[in-house]
Amino acid sequence: MAIHAGQLYWPTTMNEASTIQNHVDEKIYDAVIIGGGMSGALTALSLVNAGLKVAIVDQKEFADGSTAANTGLLQYSNDIMLHELIEQIGEEKAIAFYQLCYKALNDLHETAGKLPIDPEFINRPSIYYASDENDLRKIKKEFEVLSTYDFPCEYWDHSTLIDRTGINKPGALLTYGDAEVNPYKLVRGILQMIQSQGADLHSGLRVEDVIETEGILHVVTSGGKIKARNVIYTTGYVKPPVGKLTGDVLKRTYVAVSKPIQQPAWFEKALIWETKRPYLYMRTTVDDRIIIGGLDEETDQINIPLEAIQAKAERLIREANELLPGLQMELEMSYCALFGESQDELPFIGRHPEKPHQYYLLGYGGNGTVYSMLGAKMLTEMIQGKEPAHSQIVGLDRSVPGMNHTIIR
Numbered sequence: 001m002a003i004h005a006g007q008l009y010w011p012t013t014m015n016e017a018s019t020i021q022n023h024v025d026e027k028i029y030d031a032v033i034i035g036g037g038m039s040g041a042l043t044a045l046s047l048v049n050a051g052l053k054v055a056i057v058d059q060k061e062f063a064d065g066s067t068a069a070n071t072g073l074l075q076y077s078n079d080i081m082l083h084e085l086i087e088q089i090g091e092e093k094a095i096a097f098y099q100l101c102y103k104a105l106n107d108l109h110e111t112a113g114k115l116p117i118d119p120e121f122i123n124r125p126s127i128y129y130a131s132d133e134n135d136l137r138k139i140k141k142e143f144e145v146l147s148t149y150d151f152p153c154e155y156w157d158h159s160t161l162i163d164r165t166g167i168n169k170p171g172a173l174l175t176y177g178d179a180e181v182n183p184y185k186l187v188r189g190i191l192q193m194i195q196s197q198g199a200d201l202h203s204g205l206r207v208e209d210v211i212e213t214e215g216i217l218h219v220v221t222s223g224g225k226i227k228a229r230n231v232i233y234t235t236g237y238v239k240p241p242v243g244k245l246t247g248d249v250l251k252r253t254y255v256a257v258s259k260p261i262q263q264p265a266w267f268e269k270a271l272i273w274e275t276k277r278p279y280l281y282m283r284t285t286v287d288d289r290i291i292i293g294g295l296d297e298e299t300d301q302i303n304i305p306l307e308a309i310q311a312k313a314e315r316l317i318r319e320a321n322e323l324l325p326g327l328q329m330e331l332e333m334s335y336c337a338l339f340g341e342s343q344d345e346l347p348f349i350g351r352h353p354e355k356p357h358q359y360y361l362l363g364y365g366g367n368g369t370v371y372s373m374l375g376a377k378m379l380t381e382m383i384q385g386k387e388p389a390h391s392q393i394v395g396l397d398r399s400v401p402g403m404n405h406t407i408i409r
């Protein structure tokens with residue numbers, strides 16, 4: 001299943017020899033991870049750090065799924081605002097979820113600092129602007145709730161926003177402690193590090209099934225069986241080979257990457273996004289490009305003509321130039337990609353309800369990397385026999401408003 005089409009940017013930023021081995025042997029792993037993208041790499045790292053023997057299997061090249069399309073914005077705020085999440089799941093759980101995301105961001109920072117490849121992790125504030133007057137109320141409410149619970153943020157009215165950024169919108173929420181990253185280098189760096197610590201990496205092996213006999217899980221791949229005590233599915237937006245997922249929604253989204261421009265300087269090179277849905281968002285890169293994303297469409301079809309992708313990317317560039325008139329960006333690369341959301345805007349993380357040694361980490365939603373990090377920690381604790389705090393918020397059998405069924409079965 002194709003996940004993206006067009007010309008991706010991140011793979012052009014590194015030229016690295018393959019670190020992937022490809023033989024299957026007889027050992028029994030503590031955990032086999034199916035899917036070698038952001039979720040698989042972070043989970044493997046966490047398990048290796050806990051002293052477990054781990055293998056990762058990917059049907060293609062590592063980091064070439066959604067991870068290669070990921071625009072690399074890391075934020076503690078989520079597509080669902082905190083005050084909206086409070087209405088959805090109650091105050092205690094909503095605050096706990098936001099705190100988990102905040103902690104995951106710090107964990108990502110710590111991880112990025114230890115890698116053999118520099119993943120271009122840079123702390124940035126985020127500017128979350130109100131797209132219209134109506135949404136200004138939401139921004140103000142969100143500022144009040146975030147401040148009440150000590151999340152670092154600030155409110156800017158129209159004149160502050162236009163003075164500091166040139167953005168002519170009714171007002172904005174500033175959040176601090178967010179970051180940008182090169183997701184491709186982050187994952188490649190993690191893989192290189194864990195391979196040197198004994199983890200086995202197998203690319204080009206498609207997992208077809210997982211069968212349990214006498215307490216051992218047999219991971220059936222296109223290149224033979226691998227034995228494990230635990231299996232973790234980190235298959236991204238591709239349906240996992242075991243377990244039926246419901247509550248997910250796939251969309252097509254677009255990305256434009258500008259040519260390098262002189263001084264892509266706006267307020268602290270903040271990550272920029274907006275309240276309208278689908279939202280326009282943008283960030284800078286270390287080689288002075290601007291990456292702009294948005295224009296999501298309600299379809300899971302990815303095979304469209306390159307001209308159609310380019311036309312959408314040109315539109316993203318036009319919209320960004322209108323928002324930030326001084327910059328005058330020009331398009332260099334464009335792609336479209338599948339993007340997964342969940343109906344309740346929370347990721348799917350946890351143990352299969354009926355298969356106690358099989359786990360899922362599916363980071364559906366705009367904050368996928370933060371979810372990959374928090375899921376990696378949660379699943380490590382579960383495999384160690386602990387019950388991580390607040391895991392029921394993202395669990396696979398949680399009840400979702402308007403949905404009465406299990407998410408994975």
Ligand SMILES: Cc1cc2nc3c(=O)[nH]c(=O)nc-3n(C[C@H](O)[C@H](O)[C@H](O)COP(=O)(O)OP(=O)(O)OC[C@H]3O[C@@H](n4cnc5c(N)ncnc54)[C@H](O)[C@@H]3O)c2cc1C
Pocket residue numbers: 003034035036037038039040057058059060061062063064065066067068069070071072073074205206207208234235236237238239240241253254255293337338339361362363364365366367368369370372
């Ligand atoms: C355009 C775009 C922009 C985004 N921007 C952001 C952003 O700014 N910030 C953010 O946090 N998130 C963002 N995301 C989301 C982010 O990309 C995902 O959350 C994240 O990459 C998911 O990583 P993953 O490891 O779960 O999935 P993937 O990277 O897709 O990895 C899954 C892997 O599983 C493998 N696989 C699947 N099935 C099998 C099988 N049966 N056998 C073997 N291997 C299998 C696939 O080959 C793939 O390599 C964005 C997504 C898109 C599409």
